[in-house]
Amino acid sequence: MLVPVVELQRERHRGRGLRADAERNRERLVKAAQSVFAEGGLNVALDEVATRAGVGIATLYRRFPTREELVAAAFEAKLTDYAVAAEEALTRRDPWDSFVELVERICAMQADDRGFTDLITMSLPPAKHSAELRDRGRRAAMKVIGRAQEAGALREDLVLEDLALLLMANAGVVRATRDVAPHAWRRWLAFMLDGLRVAPRGAFRPGPMPAPPTPAQMARILNGNVLTQGGAGPVHE
Amino acid sequence: MLVPVVELQRERHRGRGLRADAERNRERLVKAAQSVFAEGGLNVALDEVATRAGVGIATLYRRFPTREELVAAAFEAKLTDYAVAAEEALTRRDPWDSFVELVERICAMQADDRGFTDLITMSLPPAKHSAELRDRGRRAAMKVIGRAQEAGALREDLVLEDLALLLMANAGVVRATRDVAPHAWRRWLAFMLDGLRVAPRGAFRPGPMPAPPTPAQMARILNGNVLTQGGAGPVHE
DNA sequence: GGGAATACGGAGGCCGTTCTCCACTTTTAC
């Protein structure tokens, strides 16, 4: 039985089965996308990405049929950084400092990457590594939170979803202030962290503490904020 | 000397010099814009506004040559609400409650009006009333802050610009969560307020307190975030 | 080197939005 050439050519380069020139172009596209998204957010015209990569627009679409796939590829590296940041934070001695470092590093990542800022409120198509990376980051973040709470430094009622809320808030600050006052978010975050630190307070606030979104709600939030005009947007539909 | 008819017709209705039908259409447009912006944010297609007002698109452009002018007209009422909210907050007995009420009311306004959420990070063309209204709100808000600080309830280092930062943060939370968890912002705000309340803290935070944006910076921030894609856009740049 | 498979790029169609032009209608003042 005749084996088609296509079979023989499988798994050629990097296990992706791409021709050498195709693989080269793919890498260029990802690099271009990283810088373009960082500068202009997730809703930039894809033309720009192709141009900066030095390839035709068709090549971009051939390799990444949807914007989501390109975004996913472009941010795989950042996603790793995220997981690493969470794990590194864990190595700090002081549990509260550990928490602060985690939060500050992610916020800083938002501050110098418009695309990453946008990404915070969106979910990506489940790529091979990305789900695993997210989980790594999630697990480490939960450990950081738990440790800070056990040490009596972080308020007991804080849950992982609150971290997402915090990042959405930071996204709002960063989006508005980045160009003019690129460190404004640090001040805001300082206030915020003071609110998360344990201390004799809370008795002062009237009314009961509102509940955090459930994990299911969070999932729907993320899925609902799909890539469009941005939304930002002010990403809007 | 012949006096042109146009002279005689000046100051006809409401001091705007519009023909009766034109004035009627103007009002319809403003009403339509209010609801359309509230539902879809500041970047909706203007077609939709004209359609909902029951007028042609040309009429919209004739009356409001730029999107900004329409936005300004549509939000004059909300701007009043804002000033009133600040003044009403002042009537509370407890200075801290007064501050909390102010902040919560503005955040709530953001939460149920996408357009208002977008507006927070933008400046409007200086319309007749709006500058005056903004000032009214500003003055009242400063009084609320000052009173709460004198009472020893609000942290001394908080300035008016921090309130803007807070609203930008809330915009971020609200934009992401509105559809799915419309009260998530309240939880976030509770944390935030705990950070603004005076208590034995701050000593715990490493490093100096970052400075707030200067008023001049704030002005540039607002002017820089012009109406575009969003803004969304996630509206951007 | 040669043929098959794979990849390339840009021209061009599509679509939604912005904004203008102009022939027609309504209002106004007298």
Added chain:
DNA sequence: GTAAAAGTGGAGAACGGCCTCCGTATTCCC
């Protein structure tokens, strides 16, 4: 009632971004 002024709406031009088609070029394997 009438003429001038003011206002109207919708067709369509212009624009920008999205995405595909297809003739040409490159790579791969033998």
